[in-house]
Amino acid sequence: MTAEQLTGVLTGMCTLALSTVTAKGEPRISGVDGHFLHGKWYFGTARTAAKARHLAARPSVSAAHMRGEDLGVFTHGTVEILNSPDGEPAEDWPYLLAYLKDFYGDDFFDWDNDVVYYRLDPHWMTVYAPDIAKLTTMSRS
Secondary structure (H helix, E strand, C coil): CCHHHHHHHCCCEEEEEEEEECCCCCEEEEEEEEEEECCEEEEEEECCCHHHHHHHHCCEEEEEEEECCCEEEEEEEEEEECCCCCCCCCCCHHHHHHHHHHHHCCCCCCCCCCEEEEEEEEEEEEEECCCHHHHHHHHHC
8 A cells, every 4th residue: 555545545533542651661552533644643632641641751652543454554653742731832733733623623622721632753654455446445435
């Protein structure tokens, strides 16, 4: 599957299984709304969530997006906080915030205080798609 085909399939919100690690080195997995933009995953969580504490201390993660047996996208990398309350927002935060408000609605969250958003910078990513033609046909319907 080419990168162009993948970006055509991964549109809108894609549920990710996100794996973090506790201070004791214990793995934790949870679901997040993932958005695949410009070859990277973007996702958020509540500022008070355990995964937000894990990511602040240990920013290495693994993420998986699967659609039955038709598609698997597996990523390992490091996250960067885009809208930290303690500093300047990331350069791409205004673009992402506009995208998210368009997707979820302007008043879905208190975007400044309730949620923290991350960019997953992959150092490894692979895709499993046994029938690319079926998958790309499904994404156009």
